[in-house]
Structures are given as C-alpha cells and as structure tokens.
Amino acid sequence: MVKREYSFEVVDRSEGLYVSAGKTLDAIATETGVSIAQVQRWAKKYGWKDKKEKLRQRIMNAQEETRALVREEILLQDLVNQKNLMDQYFKGREYDKADSNTVSNYINIINNVSKLLQDIRKRDEILRGIEKADRPQIFLDFMRDLVSFLKDRDPAALEALEKNFDEFIIMAKEKYA
C-alpha cells in the first residue's frame, strides 16, 4: 500500500481547526478530506490536546486580568470622585480645623488611590507579559508557513534557509525576543 503524503498546509490547517476553532477530530476529517485515523495520528504526534489546553488557559488568564483591570479603573474613578468631593469640602477650610474623621477619610482615599494606581500598573505589566508569551508561538507558526511556502515554490531557497538556519535563528532572537 502506498503511503500517502500530506502537505504541511493540511496538517497545519487541521491543527488550527482543533486547537483554535475547537472542532472535533471527526469534523476535521470531514472538512479536510483526511481519514480520521490520520487526523488522530497527527493529534497524538503534535500534542494537539496539550496545545488546546494551553491556549484555553492563556485566553482565560488574559480575560481574568482584563476584567480585573476594568474593575480597578472604575473603582479608581470612584475614589477620585470621592477625593474631588472632599476637595470641595475642604476648599476655604483649614485642614487642622476640619473634622478629624473627615481628614482621616481624606487621607485614606488618597492612600487608596495611590495603591490602586500601583495595582493597575502591575496588572498592565502582567497583560503585556501574556502577550509577550505568545510571541514564540507566532514566530513558530510563521516559520512553518515559510517552510511550507518555499517547499512548493522555491526548494533551492528552502535549502539555503536550512543551511543557514542556526545563524538565522540567532539573528531573529536578537531582533525579536
């Protein structure tokens, strides 16, 4: 029996359908015209289940961080509103003659505004970290597309890339990592 060869695009598209689009292996087989047994082999060989779970986790983390950021910003606005109101109350009054509870509340609000600003900055850094964590995957996806493209259109160029691959990776790391 002749072993059938599949192009990289078909494997890659099938992986995308499973990992990102959430399709079942059966549905992928129907959509791509590849046998279910072959799709199952790819899923096992390339760790699709693990990739899908990692993607799900990354999306959930990013959603959770975004939700927290939205809440922090709204609550920060509330504190700033409270502070502005108190500024109006203090206008024309001397602080040492003002009601001590009000002064204490005022100081608390200012401290809380400062704390929230720090938290928002931290959250922002975490979100940027999540985005950064995706970059190696994007690079990998790009490289796979490039290899697939050259394989069909310009095998000599692919050979040249293979020859200089280590050097290319060092250059790419320096520039984009």
Next chain:
Amino acid sequence: MRMSIYNNNDLRREILKTLNIVPFCEFNSKAVLRALRESGFGGLSSGDLSVQANYLQKKGYIEIRETENFISKEKTSVFAISDKGIDLLEGNHPDVGVSDG
C-alpha cells in the same frame, strides 16, 4: 417574578473580589455595579446587586453604610469587604452560599 440571569453564588463571589481590590476601602454601590457590569455581568440590575450585597452583609462578609454626598446631599450606599470576607476569598472557611472560584 423576574429571574436573575446569574448564578447567585458566582455573583456574590465577584462582589467580594471587586471589593477586595482595595480591602476595607468603601466604594459607592453605583461604582461597584458599573465595575461588575463592564466585566462580565452585563445585565446586572441594581436590585440584584442590592439583594446579594444584603446577603453578604448578613453573613458578615461585607459592611454596608448609608452615606450622603457632601455637596448634592444625595443619599447612597457604600460597600467595603470585611476581615471575614477576605478570609472567605482566601479559602479559610468555605461557604456553600458563595462560589469557591
């Protein structure tokens, strides 16, 4: 009777998590409502929030205080998480009435 579109236990937990952004700090109930609406609880009504906030207050997880705007004299409620509420979020004493997240 109008049915709530949210699971009450989840909503109670989210109220606590929102207030725990700055522990013990008092936040205007309108700001809490907006924060929840814009982060996953789109159709939440002030009535639903009030019912669940009162539940949390009865259990000692949050404190509710009626206050008055310095300038407009408008009355409003402010919420703050309590020590017990923080303990609950930290998983120190689970409660079947609040999701364990």
